[in-house]
Amino acid sequence: MVNIPTFENALEARRRIDSWIHLTPVLTSQYLNGVVGAELFFKCENFQKAGAFKTRGAANAVFGLSGASAARGVVTHSSGNHGASLAYAAARRGIPATVVMPDNAVRAKREAVRHYGGRIFECEPSASAREETARELAANSGGELVHPYNDARVIAGQATCAIEFLEQVPDLDTVIAPIGGGGLIAGTCLASRENATRVEVFAAEPELADDACRSLRAGRLVSVDSSGTIADGLRAPLMEMTWHFVSRHVRDVLTVGETEIVDAMKSMWQRMKVTAEPSSAVALAAVLKYRETFVGKSVGVIVTGGNSDLDNLPWNLR
Amino acid sequence: MVNIPTFENALEARRRIDSWIHLTPVLTSQYLNGVVGAELFFKCENFQKAGAFKTRGAANAVFGLSGASAARGVVTHSSGNHGASLAYAAARRGIPATVVMPDNAVRAKREAVRHYGGRIFECEPSASAREETARELAANSGGELVHPYNDARVIAGQATCAIEFLEQVPDLDTVIAPIGGGGLIAGTCLASRENATRVEVFAAEPELADDACRSLRAGRLVSVDSSGTIADGLRAPLMEMTWHFVSRHVRDVLTVGETEIVDAMKSMWQRMKVTAEPSSAVALAAVLKYRETFVGKSVGVIVTGGNSDLDNLPWNLR
Numbered sequence: 001m002v003n004i005p006t007f008e009n010a011l012e013a014r015r016r017i018d019s020w021i022h023l024t025p026v027l028t029s030q031y032l033n034g035v036v037g038a039e040l041f042f043k044c045e046n047f048q049k050a051g052a053f054k055t056r057g058a059a060n061a062v063f064g065l066s067g068a069s070a071a072r073g074v075v076t077h078s079s080g081n082h083g084a085s086l087a088y089a090a091a092r093r094g095i096p097a098t099v100v101m102p103d104n105a106v107r108a109k110r111e112a113v114r115h116y117g118g119r120i121f122e123c124e125p126s127a128s129a130r131e132e133t134a135r136e137l138a139a140n141s142g143g144e145l146v147h148p149y150n151d152a153r154v155i156a157g158q159a160t161c162a163i164e165f166l167e168q169v170p171d172l173d174t175v176i177a178p179i180g181g182g183g184l185i186a187g188t189c190l191a192s193r194e195n196a197t198r199v200e201v202f203a204a205e206p207e208l209a210d211d212a213c214r215s216l217r218a219g220r221l222v223s224v225d226s227s228g229t230i231a232d233g234l235r236a237p238l239m240e241m242t243w244h245f246v247s248r249h250v251r252d253v254l255t256v257g258e259t260e261i262v263d264a265m266k267s268m269w270q271r272m273k274v275t276a277e278p279s280s281a282v283a284l285a286a287v288l289k290y291r292e293t294f295v296g297k298s299v300g301v302i303v304t305g306g307n308s309d310l311d312n313l314p315w316n317l318r
Numbered sequence: 319m320v321n322i323p324t325f326e327n328a329l330e331a332r333r334r335i336d337s338w339i340h341l342t343p344v345l346t347s348q349y350l351n352g353v354v355g356a357e358l359f360f361k362c363e364n365f366q367k368a369g370a371f372k373t374r375g376a377a378n379a380v381f382g383l384s385g386a387s388a389a390r391g392v393v394t395h396s397s398g399n400h401g402a403s404l405a406y407a408a409a410r411r412g413i414p415a416t417v418v419m420p421d422n423a424v425r426a427k428r429e430a431v432r433h434y435g436g437r438i439f440e441c442e443p444s445a446s447a448r449e450e451t452a453r454e455l456a457a458n459s460g461g462e463l464v465h466p467y468n469d470a471r472v473i474a475g476q477a478t479c480a481i482e483f484l485e486q487v488p489d490l491d492t493v494i495a496p497i498g499g500g501g502l503i504a505g506t507c508l509a510s511r512e513n514a515t516r517v518e519v520f521a522a523e524p525e526l527a528d529d530a531c532r533s534l535r536a537g538r539l540v541s542v543d544s545s546g547t548i549a550d551g552l553r554a555p556l557m558e559m560t561w562h563f564v565s566r567h568v569r570d571v572l573t574v575g576e577t578e579i580v581d582a583m584k585s586m587w588q589r590m591k592v593t594a595e596p597s598s599a600v601a602l603a604a605v606l607k608y609r610e611t612f613v614g615k616s617v618g619v620i621v622t623g624g625n626s627d628l629d630n631l632p633w634n635l636r
Contacts, residue, residue: 044591046591047345047591269593273592273624
């Protein structure tokens with residue numbers, strides 16, 4: 001039996017994390033509105049503490065622990081942002097954080113974990129190796145495993161992003177966010193289905209990591225090899241708790257190619273003046289590609305994070 | 319006799335341009351606060367319409383013209399941002415804009431002028447060639463010359479940035495902004511000396527374009543060859559109207575080297591997740607270099623623009 005978070009849990013999360021996160025601004029671009037023929041609103045979680053929305057879920061988990069559990073520290077696995085966010089939250093609470101990271105993680109994300117005082121354990125870049133190593137470390141240390149997304153506390157925390165967004169722009173028709181493991185999308189579903197206007201939720205996914213799209217088509221969890229996408233934050237597979245939300249509440253999963261991701265990323269840097277990371281650009285890439293789905297609507301786009309490697313920008317590599 | 323703008327002109331400007339500009343957000347960075355030992359607030363004019371604070375002054379000039387003058391169009395010279403901003407404002411008013419640009423202008427800035435429908439006239443990258451070509455074009459076309467900074471309407475418009483900033487963060491001790499021709503600094507002086515707390519104003523300048531620093535030391539306008547700095551928006555020399563403010567109200571002009579500018583720029587991209595252009599980074603570079611001047615204070619930093627060439631980022635060139 002899966003422990004599915006509720007809207008009430010999301011409201012609790014909001015109160016709990018309030019002093020540890022930023023209320024991030026919403027930006028607009030006339031240029032991009034013109035290109036799409038819609039009103040786009042960008043919720044800039046790249047300005048969030050530790051540079052990504054992940055701090056919401058991580059802070060909710062860390063500050064929800066009892067004193068005795070907290071004292072033993074927290075453990076997770078992460079390609080980067082959840083790890084840095086957990087290390088940030090743990091440092092604020094004064095407890096140790098251990099992060100299992102794939103050895104192909106982006107350098108800036110590794111450095112962020114270290115910057116916040118997190119301990120890094122390297123492992124192979126496979127989902128199973130990460131899960132297993134983190135479970136072992138937690139068992140050996142007695143630390144609390146805070147899964148990056150298959151965790152009710154984390155999903156309730158991520159839901160606070162869409163709750164805030166819908167307060168900032170109350171008349172959104174649609175919210176679109178990238179999907180990897182599905183924590184943000186699950187939280188967005190949680191927030192939006194409780195909203196009076198019943199905003200529709202779209203997920204955007206790299207073609208090279210399209211397990212959510214394939215799962216939705218098949219009606220059951222399907223796994224794929226997703227190590228090839230440049231959107232390093234979206235390589236993680238859906239799991240049962242996030243699949244619960246995706247299968248019930250996501251209107252559609254829209255997939256985009258690698259070139260489309262890089263082009264959208266460059267547009268965001270150029271037009272919106274924000275250093276959105278590749279995973280963040282997947283949602284805009286989908287809006288640009290499936291324009292006809294969004295035309296005439298008021299569309300909320302969650303810009304999930306800003307932790308890019310400035311020395312290896314993708315448009316310099318092709 | 320120079321026509322010096324007043325605080326009342328700045329308040330008029332604010333009402334006039336209100337619907338043509340963004341109220342830009344103020345961002346903070348715990349990391350940078352820690353490095354400097356001060357509370358830093360960044361006014362993000364890189365998110366301004368057309369990507370820079372220049373839209374404030376340009377819109378004030380364009381929307382202040384009588385119908386008959388406006389119909390003949392506007393003319394200016396600019397290394398980029400003022401040109402794009404004037405083209406933007408002119409397009410909103412439905413009148414033509416002609417921009418004289420040095421042939422070494424950043425590509426993204428050229429494209430922005432064209433994007434807003436401005437006509438570009440190329441000239442040599444010298445201040446005198448620019449001034450002369452623009453004067454001739456205005457004389458021949460009957461268009462209104464809107465100087466990028468030695469213009470009371472433009473200075474009054476730029477003053478709205480600091481007025482807004484001081485409302486957003488009322489207890490600032492200091493405001494620092496980069497200085498090129500001096501329009502933004504002049505406007506900032508205008509806004510701050512009318513402020514109850516009498517905020518002190520610092521200007522930040524590239525060593526390779528240090529005419530403001532030399533002028534302040536000498537007590538009179540001194541000219542230098544400033545074509546070498548990477549801060550392309552700061553190559554223009556002070557002129558009498560901006561010198562009026564700099565000589566009377568600027569606490570000091572702090573100079574920084576090219577490497578310090580690039581390092582500060584990279585920090586802003588990495589830590590603050592904004593694509594601040596090189597000129598924008600000069601102010602943070604000065605705060606980092608002259609830390610002891612700012613320690614313990616509440617410091618407002620104006621991030622002037624975000625129009626960089628993403629294909630030629632300076633840290634990839636060294």
